[in-house]
Amino acid sequence: MPVVDYKDVQAMVRFGFGKMTEACYYLVHVKNAAAAKEWLLRAPVTTAEITPSLRTALQVAFTRQGLEALGVPQKVIAGFSTEFMTGMTCDPSRSRRLGDVGANSPGKWRWGYEDKVPHAVVMVFAYPGELERWKQSVKGEFWSQAFQEMECLPTQDMGGREAFGFVDGISQPDLDWEQLRKVSRNCDQLTYGNTVCLGEFLLGYTNEYDRYTDRPLLDPTEPGANQLLPAADQPGKKDLGLNGTYVVFRQLRQDVRGFWQFLDKATGSARLQRYQLAEAMVGRTLGDGAPLVPASRSLIPGVGNNGDQAARKQDVRLNQFTYDSDVAGTACPFGAHIRRANPRNADIPGGPQGWFTHLLHILGFGNKNVRADQIASTRFHRILRRGREYGEKLSPDDALRTAPENDSERGLQFLAVSANIQRQFEFVQNAWMMRTKFDGMTEESDPLLGNREPVPGCPFTNTFSLPQEGRVRQRMMDVPQFITVVGGAYFFLPSKRAIRYLATIGA
Ligand code: HEM
Structure with a gap:
């Protein structure tokens, strides 16, 4: 296996820059390709090496339109994935699958649609009080000649x-x-684990199928290809994707007042019940984010492997669980946001049970937990979230007050890293979040993200089910839309070597 060269990988694949609580995302159009390349050559892009003294960071990613604007040849661009090439908004059936209809329709977005698709996103992060200086330093002498700033999307530190x-x-x-x-092409993973093959998040390495995800591989005679490394699976080709990945960016506006006021009404203004209902929708407590299901007795591989001892302990407490002990969904509703987003199942439901049970499962018999069979195995559909909040913080209690006339917008700059946008982000968003048939339920989608739009065969999608111990489930009706998409695009996050290739192509 090739050892990862951290100096070649952009840092956000490895770190969330948690201490750099100030950040913003510049969405830019390339105005002058030559100047943009000069800027790119000098850009102090932060890499994934561990640098304890780091107080600022810079990351850069491009859309397909951005690569074209830099002059990358079409035959090279053709090697990127279809969803990256098509983009988040250019195909109505993709928009439908992502739930981008009704109030979420791309035509209503502020950015990411038609001529408002950015060419690049330039992400800057800094310790408190250091962002403004860092922004100026990042821009340098070529910025204004190189780029047209479309937006500078803000972020807000809401205390985690x-x-x-x-x-x-x-x-x-x-x-x-x-x-x-070790994953094998012919062998199932019998238990849920949190460790995921590097190739799920970084191009050029093997993924959970023990295969290499498709990426642009260049003929060595292609101009500029000599700056790139050979592909591990096809050494005769140069790998433009190696140590790079894709970033999904969606700006999601949250109706925080609408959320808490709806819950307040639904619970007859009883504070405790209001919080409990919100917790059921999310799947975690409002206090410290503890899961609603008890910790798993068996150790989950990959939980608690990061950080110092205290962080590890916290990680285990908050993440050492599966839904195996809650098959009826009475502790954590099947439709809760985190249960939809990561059902924490394995290839064979119910865990290791010996070869005979395994055989019965393969033959389609013997599964007591029918629900579990209906959900695809989690390990192929993980995403690495790197988003940040924006707007003014509003406490759950303040959200019950009437909005002032000049109430500010708040929400999430949702960023997700994955090597395969379709199998990872798009699958989670479509099959698990938006789908109105999920885990045996109908007429509801994700309680936070759902757009509540009718779909063929399902005129109502605005309910939320709460299974009850020994009783018929409780069902909330008329759940409004709480989250609206206001922008978005798919980006390629190149390696440092690929950045050099982009900066010198055609020179
Ligand atoms: C404004 C929109 C959103 C809000 C308010 C939100 C909120 C949350 C919260 C509170 C958690 C639990 C804490 C944590 O583990 O981080 C969570 C987890 C998660 N969310 Fe979201 N989320 C949003 C959008 C999305 C979207 C668009 C996706 C993917 C399509 C997503 C996927 C996930 C995943 C994968 C987890 C972790 C689940 C687990 O591993 O247990 N979220 N989200």
Whole structure:
């Protein structure tokens, strides 16, 4: 296995820059390709090496339109994935699958649609009080000649919570940087684990199928290809994707007042019940984000492998669980946001049970837990979340007050890293979040993200089910839309070597 050259990987694949609480995302159009390349050549892009003294960071990613604007040949661009090439908004059936209809329709977006698709996103991060200086330093002498700034999307440090008030960023996959994880093409994984093959998040390495994800591989005679390394699976080709990946960016506006006021009405203004209902929708407590299901008795591989001892302990407490002990969904509803987003199942439901049970499963018999069979295996559909909140913080109690006339917008700059946008982000968003038939339920989609739009065969999608112990389930009706998409695009996050290739192409 090739050892990962951290100097070649952009840092956000490995770090969330947690201490750099100030950040913003410049969406830019390339105005002058030559100047843009000069800027790119000098850009102090932060890499994934561990640098304890780091106080600022810079990351850069491009859309397909951005690569074209830099002059990357079409035959090279053709090697990127279809969804990256098509983009988030250019195909109505993709928009439908992502739930981008009704109030979420791309035509209503502020950015990411038609001529508002950015060419690049330039992400800057800094310790408190250091962002403004860092922005100027990043821009340098070529910025204004090179780029037209479309937007500078702000972020807000809400103290580790998202805008509704829940702790954010608790569960993340554990990337197998050392590439020790063994997966076989012919053998099922019988238990849920949190460690995921590096190739799920970084191009040029093997993924959970023990294969290499498609990426642009160049003929060595292609101009500029000599700056790139050979592909591990096809050494005769130069790998433009190696140590790069894709970033999904969606700007999601949250109706924080609408959320808490709806819950307040639904619970007859009883504070405790209001919080409990919100917790059921998310799947974690409002206090410290503890899961609603008890910790798993068996150790989950990959939980608690990061950080110091205290962080590890916290990680285990908050993430050492599966839904195996809650097959009726009475502790954590089947439709709760985190249960949809990561059902924490394995290839064979119910865990290791010996070869006979395994055989029965393969033949389609003997599964007591029919629900579990209906959900695809989690390990092929993980995403690495790197988003940040934006707007003014509003506490759950303040959200019950009437909005002032000049109430500010708040929400999430949702960023997700994955090597395969379709199999990872798009699958989670479509099959698990938006789908109105999920885990045996109908007429509901994700309680936070659902657009509540009718779909063929399902005129109502605005319910939320709460299974009850020994009783018929409780069902909430008329759940409004709480989250609206206001922008988005798919980006390629190149390696340092690929950045050099982009900066010198055609020179
Ligand atoms: C404004 C929109 C959103 C809000 C308010 C939100 C909120 C949350 C919260 C509170 C958690 C639990 C804490 C944590 O583990 O970080 C969570 C987890 C998660 N969310 Fe979201 N989320 C949003 C959008 C999305 C989207 C668009 C996706 C993917 C399509 C997504 C996927 C996930 C995943 C994969 C987890 C971790 C689940 C686990 O591993 O247990 N979220 N989200």
